[in-house]
Amino acid sequence: MAYKTLLTIATSAERCDLAITGAAAIATAHDAHLDILALGVDRTQVGYSYVGSGAVILQAALERSEQEAKEIEAAARKAVGEQDPTLRWTVEAAVSQLGALTDLVAQRARFADLVILPRPYGPSQGAEAEAVIEAALFEGHAPVLVLPDSGAGRAPNPRRVAIAWNQSAEAMSAVRQALPILKAADMVSIVVIDPPQHGPERSDPGGMLCQMLVRHGVKAEVTVLARTLPRISDVLARHVRDMNADLLVMGAYGHSRFREAILGGATRNMLEKAEVPVLMAH
CATH class of the missing domain: 3.40.50.620 (HUPs)
Incomplete structure (x- = not known):
């Protein structure tokens, strides 16, 4: 693609x-x-x-x-x-x-x-x-x-990319849509925050995604982080700054009883303080 x-x-x-x-x-x-x-x-x-x-x-x-x-x-x-x-x-x-x-x-x-x-x-x-x-x-x-308000920055050719990974269908959709960018990047960090103790990836958080991306020629690695701040979005934003990322890839979540779709809490939090371009999919 x-x-x-x-x-x-x-x-x-x-x-x-x-x-x-x-x-x-x-x-x-x-x-x-x-x-x-x-x-x-x-x-x-x-x-x-x-x-x-x-x-x-x-x-x-x-x-x-x-x-x-x-x-x-x-x-x-x-x-x-x-x-x-x-x-x-x-x-x-x-x-x-x-x-x-x-x-x-x-x-x-x-x-x-x-x-x-x-x-x-x-x-x-x-x-x-x-x-x-x-x-x-x-x-x-x-x-x-x-x-972000600062513009595209290095968005045309991002060299360092962070992926917010939580095993959701939305996150997987975002990864697939971002493949052309991920394959050209120098380093891709699959970020897993407080992985669940029970689930298909409990013994190897992010491992299956990393394997899939490596087979596509992506230079990927997994980073597992503890939730040391009140919001997951805060932990993710700090990691993006620490790795000097050019781009964040994440799933977009929608939930509302009053509207057909509204940006979910984590998605909205990331966009409100976005310092780098954010690629989202649902």
Whole structure:
């Protein structure tokens, strides 16, 4: 498998440069095509309105979203114009209400080998940033590479990679989706935190995954860590810093009684303080 179609989705003219620059570098490194979706989001949630005013509110919101989409598209074209001239790319503008965003993003993500997005948390981020990641992961079933605020860094060619391994189907999916990157890395650390005393890997935590990766030519090793901090995400983040990792690969977890999908606690914790790019899959 190789990454040949990359997708990034811009929902802000001010922040689109970060994701586009990172996505363009990765696309160039993998000889891939970059699709950019400039998405104007109607965030209006009309709870009630006076008779006759509803249509006016909706029309005004639509016009505002269309103008925003045009501004994002212009910023995206400017950003991509500053990238490597050999980059193959397309830009498309669209408008969506916040509640209908999932279907649009999922439809685009299904046909991408990798979706590249900025970190969804921060003072300037709206609710749509997390909704875009959730839609790509849980409905589009695509791997998502989340870039930290510092940008892609060494994401185009990560040399040192950490894998958060807990034997889950989500973690296994993330590993399979990351294989093109793992095979090119100099060192891959399979991180197991507080392995269970009972289970199929109790005598050799991470051993079966390591064997599979080595057979693919990956330079992999297993690191078993104790849970010495309150949250597993804290232990994992410290290990990423200690090994000077360029990339973290982990499963994305979703659980909620109120929504179809919402980023789980460990996933959200890692993204909130991500210092390196995080590749996730569900």
